[in-house]
Amino acid sequence: MQRLSQKILLLSGWKRALIAFMIGALTALALAPFHFFFIGFLTFPILVWLLDGAVGPIEAGRIARHFPAFWTGWFFGFGYFVAGLWWISNALLVEAPEFAWAIPLAVLGLPALLAIFYGAATVLARSFWSSSVARIFVLAASFGVAEWLRTFVLTGFPWNALSNTIQPSPLMMQSSAFVGADAMNVLAVACFALPAAFFTKGRERILALLCFMILLGGHLSIGVWRLNYSPEPDAEGSxxxxxxxxxxxxxxxxxxxxxxxxxxxxxxxxxxxxxxxxxxxxxxxxxxxxxxxxxxxxxxxxxxxxxxxxxxxxxxxxxxxxxxxxxxxxxxxxxxxxxxxxxxxxxxxxxxxxxxxxxxxxxxxxxxxxxxxxxxxxxxxxxxxxxxxxxxxxxxxxxxxxxxxxxxxxxxxxxxxxxxxxxxxxxxxxxxxxxxxxxxxxxxxxxxxxxxxxxxxxxxxxxxxxxxxxxxxxxxxxxxxxxxxxxxxxxxLPASLAIPFGKQFQSQIFWLLVVLFATIGIVSRTRG
Structure with missing residues (x-):
């Protein structure tokens, strides 16, 4: 696996762009109606390895130096949104041919625009990149901020947020009752990307495995507890x-x-x-x-x-x-x-x-x-x-x-x-x-x-x-x-549930995670 990660790291040009697009498109299989959430444990580690090699030339300017990281994230997002949102074009066929001309804008234009958020996320993450497991937490924080921006920039369009990919069933939805959708974006990326560090040596591997088990195990445990042992809503009666x-x-x-x-x-x-x-x-x-x-x-x-x-x-x-x-x-x-x-x-x-x-x-x-x-x-x-x-x-x-x-x-x-x-x-x-x-x-x-x-x-x-x-x-x-x-x-009609502890603090929980994960990355980069 280390040999594979090294090959991916060394990719450049159209090969890097193609792989990024493909893993983004594959990630869309984690969405409804397929719900193949486990695909994220493959695609996000590959994204991490692509970003490991997304280094601009030393002689490039301050902006041009970030181009490899941006385009890696952009092509990943482009693949994800093309595969996840192509169906929007169907609305343009209802009154075809009046709106048929706009089909390319729906199939390619909207994904290209949304992919900018992911490109910005990978640039931000790559700015605090390191060779340790900490880079995964930086990536998670950056994607969390990108998804938060998607909720309101240009009126907002948070359709198919990354948090959706790790919540295919009620068992895996219950965590969001406590931390909210924004924090779930951060935790989902962290959980999916951690396997990228499973194949390193020494304490890095142990730390990655431990963090992975805490995140995924906690996510599943909350689901089991809330569905089987927490109070059930009574019927409202109507x-x-x-x-x-x-x-x-x-x-x-x-x-x-x-x-x-x-x-x-x-x-x-x-x-x-x-x-x-x-x-x-x-x-x-x-x-x-x-x-x-x-x-x-x-x-x-x-x-x-x-x-x-x-x-x-x-x-x-x-x-x-x-x-x-x-x-x-x-x-x-x-x-x-x-x-x-x-x-x-x-x-x-x-x-x-x-x-x-x-x-x-x-x-x-x-x-x-x-x-x-x-x-x-x-x-x-x-x-x-x-x-x-x-x-x-x-x-x-x-x-x-x-x-x-x-x-x-x-x-x-x-x-x-x-x-x-x-x-x-x-x-x-x-x-x-x-x-x-x-x-x-x-x-x-x-x-x-x-x-x-x-x-x-x-x-x-x-x-x-x-x-x-x-x-x-x-x-x-x-x-x-x-x-x-x-x-x-x-x-x-079922009744409502009591407000979960932490629900009123979901915004604070999100930003606390972002700051915590970013700090981990900054400290690791400083020490490195």
């Missing part, structure tokens, strides 16, 4: 029905098909209960933009919802909400991607708007200029969406409040964690039909599981084409509808 109409996205966009889609939603919502042990559903949930027209413009549709709902039932529906500017003559309208609560009398009792919109999907950055050039947002028709002023909780009933998460808002763990925890649930409505039967919907569902664990709250997820389901506060799937399956499922 029965919830999730409706999954499985409507093809191109059908939703066809003029005249709105009534067909709406009638299908009503029919699925009215189906008799299959499980005789359950009471009648108290809440019915429809997915994101489930109603293919502006609901408030159609009083007969609102009346049909009221007729469908039994006494005491409520509907939580993902819809497009329209707001007329009172200062105009009615011609100025704003549209919001929203979640509405409708009672059995057809009255909208509360609403929550999406606050974190998808750039180029739901709105156009620099819209005035881009519209002159013929651009428009992919998923917003010609109207475009406005973001909600602030994230609001959704009061469901007395004593039950929901955190509404529309579409990819569920991937922003840091934003959700900063919200005040409610005695209720999280509701994620989404329309993953844009992405077809690809890894996208599976990755999205997996991240919903992680948020449930981190928040200690159940997650109810309604997706147009799937995957829909009930996730308890420990990330376990209680019931679900698979991708492409049409139907409705009923389940009793």
């Amino acid at each position: 029965i919830v029905r999730i409706v999954q109409p499985a409507v093809d996205q191109s059908t939703k966009l066809e003029p005249g098909d709105g009534k067909v889609v709406f009638d299908a939603l009503l029919e699925l919502s009215s189906q008799p209960i299959v499980d005789e042990t359950l009471a009648r559903p108290r809440y019915i949930i429809w997915p994101e933009t489930s109603v293919p027209f502006i609901l408030t413009r159609e009083p007969q549709a609102v009346a049909a919802i009221a007729d469908m709902l039994k006494v005491g039932q409520s509907l939580i529906a993902g819809v497009v909400r329209e707001e007329v500017d009172e200062d105009s003559d009615g011609s100025q309208r704003r549209y919001y991607n929203s979640m509405l609560l409708i009672n059995d009398e057809g009255i909208i009792t509360s609403a929550a708007d999406k606050t974190h919109l998808v750039p180029f999907g739901e709105y156009l950055p620099f819209s005035e200029q881009l519209k002159q050039w013929g651009f428009k947002a992919v998923a917003a028709a010609d109207r475009g969406y406005f973001s909600g002023a602030q994230r609001r909780s959704l009061p469901i009933s007395t004593g039950l409040t929901a955190i509404p998460l529309i579409c990819y808002e569920v991937i922003f763990g840091g934003e959700i964690n900063r919200l005040e925890k409610t005695d209720g649930l999280m509701i994620n409505v989404t329309n993953d039909a844009w992405y077809g039967h690809t890894p996208g919907p599976y990755q999205h569902f997996h991240q919903s599981q992680l948020r449930a664990v981190e928040m200690g709250m159940p997650m109810v997820r309604a997706a147009n084409n799937g995957i829909s389901g009930f996730i308890d506060a420990k990330g376990r799937i209680k019931a679900k509808l698979e991708y492409g399956q049409t139907g409705a499922i009923d389940a009793e």
Whole structure:
């Protein structure tokens, strides 16, 4: 193995770039739906060995000296994001050929941009590099900072954070309840990369093995304890029905098909209960933009919802909400991607708007200029969406409040964690039909599981084409509808868990790890 590491260390030019790209692409196999997390124990050690040899020429300038390290990290990230995000291009085929020209931007452009974060991480790590095991902790801290930056730079896009790769199942998700998603990025890279030092001699090998056993053993032990010995959440008592109409996205966009889609939603919502042990559903949930027209413009549709709902039932529906500017003559309208609560009398009792919109999907950055050039947002028709002023909780009933998460808002763990925890649930409505039967919907569902664990709250997820389901506060799937399956499922809503010790200090835990790991690297380099 030492001979192999030496061969990898000596690679340069296109060979180094190719290997970095390949191991990045292989690392994506640790993501949903594959969950081959053990691949990280191969790919990250190779990345370490590549960085061991990523040294710029002595005569190069201060900036040029970092090029080998940057490009090593960049190609690793490029491979990881191409393999993990290629499915985004499927959304551009829904209205092809109008958006087909942008497919290369989705498949290659977005990964190329995201890979800059990983390139910056390897430059930072290489600046404090040494020949000891300490370099692995520096690498972990650097990737942790890069992933933290991905949560907010350019509006943020932390999809497929590296922490996801070491959390394939509820058993391996429980650590995040205590340290949070940001710290898990640091610990995941450290755990995956430590085997690079297994083949050195003397105390370095023993130290690496010891650190590896502590990290991986602790990670698994927390999972075993929390799933088997910690208190279980009691059932909240309310029965919830999730409706999954499985409507093809191109059908939703066809003029005249709105009534067909709406009638299908009503029919699925009215189906008799299959499980005789359950009471009648108290809440019915429809997915994101489930109603293919502006609901408030159609009083007969609102009346049909009221007729469908039994006494005491409520509907939580993902819809497009329209707001007329009172200062105009009615011609100025704003549209919001929203979640509405409708009672059995057809009255909208509360609403929550999406606050974190998808750039180029739901709105156009620099819209005035881009519209002159013929651009428009992919998923917003010609109207475009406005973001909600602030994230609001959704009061469901007395004593039950929901955190509404529309579409990819569920991937922003840091934003959700900063919200005040409610005695209720999280509701994620989404329309993953844009992405077809690809890894996208599976990755999205997996991240919903992680948020449930981190928040200690159940997650109810309604997706147009799937995957829909009930996730308890420990990330376990209680019931679900698979991708492409049409139907409705009923389940009793689990209760929230007590806030884990350390949850309110997750930001401090993250930065403590970064500082600690960076200090280890700096001290080792100074001594070396």
